[in-house]
Amino acid sequence: MSDLTSISSTALYTAFIVYLIATVFFGATIKDKRTTDMSKKGIAGTIAITLTIIGFIAQLIYFFTRWAAGGHAPVSNMFEFVTFLGMSLVLAFIIIYFIYKLSVLGLFALPIAMLIIAYASMFPTEISPLVPSLQSHWLFIHVITVSLSQGVLAVSFVAGLIYLIKTIDQSVFSKKTFGLEFILFTLILMLGFVASSVTFNFLDYHAEIQYEEPNYEKFKDETRVNIKPEEIAVYNKPAIVGPKHGVMLTEDKMKPIIHIPEWMKGKDAATKLNTVIWSILSGTIIYGIIRLVIRKRIGAWVQPFLKNVRPNLVDEIMYRSVAIGFPLFTLGGLIFAAIWAQIAWDRFWGWDPKEVWALITWFFYAAFLHLRLSRGWHGEKSAWLAVIGFAIIMFNIIVVNLVLAGLHSYA
Amino acid sequence: MDKLKCECGHVNPEGTILCESCGKPIEGNQHIDGNDKTKLLNMRYDGTARRSQTYNRTIVDKIWNFFSSVKVGVMLIVIALIASGIGTIFPQEQFIPPEAENRDPAVFYEDWYGLIGKIYYQLGFHELYSSWWYMILIALIGISLVICSIDRFVPLYRALKIQQPKRHNSFLSRQRLYSNTAVVSKEEKETLVSRLKKQRYNIVNKDGNILAEKNRFSRWGPYVNHIGLIIILIAAILRMTPFFYLDEYVWVREGEQKVIPGTNNEYYIENKRFLLEVYEEDDERYKDAMERMGEQVHKNYQTDLIIYKTVGETVVGKEPELEKVTESSIQLNAPLKIDGYTLYQSGFQENEFSKMKFKLYETADEDQNSLGEITVDLTSPDETYELENGIKIQVSQYYPDYVLEDGEPRSVSKFPRNPAFVFNVFPPDEEKGEISFVGIGKNIDATGENKYKLGIVDFEMRYASGITVRQDYTLPFFILGAAIFMIGVIQGMYWQHRRIWINPQGEGILLAAHTNKNWFGLKKDIEKAIAGTNIQMVIDQEEEKEV
Numbered sequence: 039m040s041d042l043t044s045i046s047s048t049a050l051y052t053a054f055i056v057y058l059i060a061t062v063f064f065g066a067t068i069k070d071k072r073t074t075d076m077s078k079k080g081i082a083g084t085i086a087i088t089l090t091i092i093g094f095i096a097q098l099i100y101f102f103t104r105w106a107a108g109g110h111a112p113v114s115n116m117f118e119f120v121t122f123l124g125m126s127l128v129l130a131f132i133i134i135y136f137i138y139k140l141s142v143l144g145l146f147a148l149p150i151a152m153l154i155i156a157y158a159s160m161f162p163t164e165i166s167p168l169v170p171s172l173q174s175h176w177l178f179i180h181v182i183t184v185s186l187s188q189g190v191l192a193v194s195f196v197a198g199l200i201y202l203i204k205t206i207d208q209s210v211f212s213k214k215t216f217g218l219e220f221i222l223f224t225l226i227l228m229l230g231f232v233a234s235s236v237t238f239n240f241l242d243y244h245a246e247i248q249y250e251e252p253n254y255e256k257f258k259d260e261t262r263v264n265i266k267p268e269e270i271a272v273y274n275k276p277a278i279v280g281p282k283h284g285v286m287l288t289e290d291k292m293k294p295i296i297h298i299p300e301w302m303k304g305k306d307a308a309t310k311l312n313t314v315i316w317s318i319l320s321g322t323i324i325y326g327i328i329r330l331v332i333r334k335r336i337g338a339w340v341q342p343f344l345k346n347v348r349p350n351l352v353d354e355i356m357y358r359s360v361a362i363g364f365p366l367f368t369l370g371g372l373i374f375a376a377i378w379a380q381i382a383w384d385r386f387w388g389w390d391p392k393e394v395w396a397l398i399t400w401f402f403y404a405a406f407l408h409l410r411l412s413r414g415w416h417g418e419k420s421a422w423l424a425v426i427g428f429a430i431i432m433f434n435i436i437v438v439n440l441v442l443a444g445l446h447s448y449a
Numbered sequence: 450m451d452k453l454k455c456e457c458g459h460v461n462p463e464g465t466i467l468c469e470s471c472g473k474p475i476e477g478n479q480h481i482d483g484n485d486k487t488k489l490l491n492m493r494y495d496g497t498a499r500r501s502q503t504y505n506r507t508i509v510d511k512i513w514n515f516f517s518s519v520k521v522g523v524m525l526i527v528i529a530l531i532a533s534g535i536g537t538i539f540p541q542e543q544f545i546p547p548e549a550e551n552r553d554p555a556v557f558y559e560d561w562y563g564l565i566g567k568i569y570y571q572l573g574f575h576e577l578y579s580s581w582w583y584m585i586l587i588a589l590i591g592i593s594l595v596i597c598s599i600d601r602f603v604p605l606y607r608a609l610k611i612q613q614p615k616r617h618n619s620f621l622s623r624q625r626l627y628s629n630t631a632v633v634s635k636e637e638k639e640t641l642v643s644r645l646k647k648q649r650y651n652i653v654n655k656d657g658n659i660l661a662e663k664n665r666f667s668r669w670g671p672y673v674n675h676i677g678l679i680i681i682l683i684a685a686i687l688r689m690t691p692f693f694y695l696d697e698y699v700w701v702r703e704g705e706q707k708v709i710p711g712t713n714n715e716y717y718i719e720n721k722r723f724l725l726e727v728y729e730e731d732d733e734r735y736k737d738a739m740e741r742m743g744e745q746v747h748k749n750y751q752t753d754l755i756i757y758k759t760v761g762e763t764v765v766g767k768e769p770e771l772e773k774v775t776e777s778s779i780q781l782n783a784p785l786k787i788d789g790y791t792l793y794q795s796g797f798q799e800n801e802f803s804k805m806k807f808k809l810y811e812t813a814d815e816d817q818n819s820l821g822e823i824t825v826d827l828t829s830p831d832e833t834y835e836l837e838n839g840i841k842i843q844v845s846q847y848y849p850d851y852v853l854e855d856g857e858p859r860s861v862s863k864f865p866r867n868p869a870f871v872f873n874v875f876p877p878d879e880e881k882g883e884i885s886f887v888g889i890g891k892n893i894d895a896t897g898e899n900k901y902k903l904g905i906v907d908f909e910m911r912y913a914s915g916i917t918v919r920q921d922y923t924l925p926f927f928i929l930g931a932a933i934f935m936i937g938v939i940q941g942m943y944w945q946h947r948r949i950w951i952n953p954q955g956e957g958i959l960l961a962a963h964t965n966k967n968w969f970g971l972k973k974d975i976e977k978a979i980a981g982t983n984i985q986m987v988i989d990q991e992e993e994k995e996v
């Protein structure tokens with residue numbers, strides 16, 4: 039590891055810790071009763087935003103030193119890309135903060151950014167070489183713009199979430215309280231993924247299973263492809279699911295309890311499913327513990343802390359972030375993407391799953407804007423849409439990359 | 450009742466909801482925008498008469514009204530969105546993985562995904578994005594977009610042009626931002642106006658009634674962006690015609706010269722060399738990653754090529770005369786343009802044999818001393834080869850890509866990837882030859898009595914480059930459409946139309962304001978303008994409801 043690389047990872051680590059401290063200070067602002075006067079700010083708020091900026095600068099250092107070390111902008115694999123998304127969220131939050139001065143936004147935005155960065159760090163973090171298709175300036179222009187736009191749209195998700203927690207009636211159980219709780223549960227699943235990965239990494243868990251799959255050789259027009267079977271599946275977590283025909287190579291490690299379903303295909307399907315199961319297990323346990331401690335729905339527990347929040351302002355921030363993020367997304371996610379695809383793959387649009395999901399995201403936010411403008415979907419309805427919109431973005435990053443993967447697959 | 454005359458004297462078109470001039474709600478039409486049930490006025494299109502809300506008699510009206518509804522538009526978008534999502538569950542036809550046992554879609558989907566896959570295939574989701582119903586859906590969205598825009602643009606344009614600073618009280622007090630100050634001095638009013646001017650508001654003053662307005666152009670953003678979308682849709686339709694769009698693919702082997710397909714035999718390409726570079730294993734920067742992946746990582750795909758153009762008339766059956774146009778190279782991510790055609794490095798084929806050298810020796814000779822050598826060009830082997838010592842070797846069968854299937858030798862393609870031969874060796878002046886079968890790692894003597902044996906001594910391999918040839922005259926339309934869309938969407942999103950009305954009332958003023966988005970910004974503008982005066986800050990009547 040070169041000096042630059044170690045500076046880079048230290049800087050990222052620093053940023054993470056600083057965000058954590060900043061979150062605590064944002065938490066302290068909650069009791070401030072700044073309902074009307076925007077200019078008067080509490081000391082906690084000032085410290086919090088200053089720390090956020092310092093953390094962001096640390097993350098910039100991470101970004102540029104890694105760029106220097108690797109010789110290309112660090113947005114070329116899952117770790118780098120998702121980390122950059124976390125950074126974009128922080129940047130978008132800082133900008134929105136200076137427009138609206140709403141501290142409570144930081145209390146939610148920073149933990150989510152941290153969650154995203156932690157999630158990213160679970161992927162291999164070595165600097166990887168660029169395969170020929172990725173060797174284009176357009177890759178960087180495209181990914182950076184998309185990521186910035188997703189950061190801004192993530193702020194709308196944060197605002198939407200605050201709006202929902204603040205306004206949904208928690209006195210009775212309803213579809214809405216369930217929906218909100220489900221969103222929070224999903225966030226905790228991400229935490230579960232991180233927690234289980236960190237735990238087993240720490241324990242240095244390692245098991246290997248040998249695949250026994252046939253070796254295909256097939257022809258399409260003139261192309262012959264000789265696919266080597268994925269000979270050995272490496273498990274970093276105890277194997278709950280295993281491949282259909284597998285032989286345990288490592289002694290005294292847990293044997294798979296079930297086989298992977300027939301219809302799940304592709305490289306590493308079994309290990310991926312295994313990771314998903316572990317995330318759900320640990321996420322559910324964490325959620326259960328939280329519920330045991332607070333003895334009510336998480337939404338109901340957080341609600342009283344948002345007493346001083348004005349829903350109208352939160353709604354406005356949510357809309358504003360979509361208004362800022364949508365054009366950016368169009369530019370980065372569709373136009374720059376098309377330019378790059380035209381140069382690299384001779385077609386600007388190819389109905390690759392990744393492209394289709396970018397289109398879906400775009401259509402979705404267009405629907406959001408139309409419903410708001412022409413059908414008066416404000417407040418709660420809009421907030422639900424903002425949450426769903428972000429879910430689509432995360433789906434595109436996680437599920438499409440890892441499961442439906444097409445050309446752009448980073449994993 | 451065709452025209453509606455308002456008490457301010459303005460004559461409005463039928464269907465008007467708020468008078469175009471003074472904004473007074475027009476009786477009998479309030480249900481159209483739902484104003485009869487709310488305190489605040491619906492300002493969506495400034496209360497103008499929209500065709501879709503006014504007529505509903507003829508078929509044309511009904512179709513118009515159907516498509517001009519944003520609800521319908523959003524429904525169409527949502528359907529397209531869900532359908533597109535379903536289309537990504539399983540791979541589309543063109544993405545069927547190469548390792549599939551059978552790539553025929555009729556078999557593949559059921560084979561891999563069972564019943565659900567079969568249904569997926571039968572419903573046509575495997576080629577969703579070129580299916581007729583998906584195209585109709587997109588076309589409907591286009592129609593909806595056009596009609597919707599026209600339905601609103603014309604009246605809105607008119608209303609914003611005609612609007613007067615003097616507004617009816619019932620219009621002002623039913624704005625979201627509103628305040629009523631009983632006594633305001635002349636100076637204070639002047640301060641207010643001059644400060645608004647400083648914030649780049651346009652001020653219209655008519656008999657002391659003031660309209661301060663800014664960024665009206667942002668209202669046209671959506672219409673501009675919809676025009677961009679329409680241009681993109683038209684370009685997509687044009688692209689389906691061969692006249693605007695050419696897409697060909699050609700394999701060229703190293704050293705080979707071929708006509709470039711789609712150019713009417715005008716251009717030829719010669720592949721001088723294909724280059725496949727990989728990252729060095731001890732590259733400091735990427736060592737860790739490559740160690741983890743445990744495989745080579747490709748760095749560059751490149752074809753060095755020469756382009757030729759035919760000169761003069763081409764005569765059938767005669768070799769064309771060629772003139773070199775350029776000598777260049779293409780890489781993935783760096784295509785070459787010639788005369789409107791673009792050549793892309795799209796694929797490559799490794800492990801093809803170009804030549805093979807055999808030697809003949811006596812079966813009994815343990816040292817395998819050569820009796821002579823032949824070199825076979827694997828693209829077009831000669832029928833017979835004659836050695837100096839008079840031995841003739843006849844190629845009686847050639848399998849460029851040999852497999853043994855059900856005990857039968859066969860060639861699975863016409864490309865020399867696994868060449869195998871049946872040779873017939875004729876010793877000098879013999880009528881009858883000896884049959885032997887020679888391939889890679891195989892040397893079979895059918896009778897077991899052969900006197901001579903042939904062995905492979907050397908071979909040459911070469912690459913084939915897969916090159917896409919494109920000619921796309923629709924690109925400028927797509928670029929134009931995308932640019933217009935971006936301009937429109939930025940115009941509508943990053944600026945907001947803000948209006949502030951200041952009407953005298955007794956000794957004081959009524960202050961009301963409206964914007965299409967970013968109320969927070971508008972309130973700040975007003976705050977700045979009235980700071981230090983007695984003028985009441987506007988009340989957000991929407992927010993008031995909350996508390």
Ligand code: HEM
Binds near residue numbers: 590668942
């Ligand atoms: C089904 C077809 C569509 C219809 C009927 C439609 C209709 C409309 C209407 C009526 C407006 C409001 C204009 C105004 O109030 O001044 C609008 C705004 C807009 N439309 Fe569309 N539209 C359609 C499709 C699309 C699509 C596919 C996109 C792009 C993805 C799009 C992007 C926008 C944007 C960005 C705005 C501005 C929204 C805002 O300012 O908040 N539209 N559209």
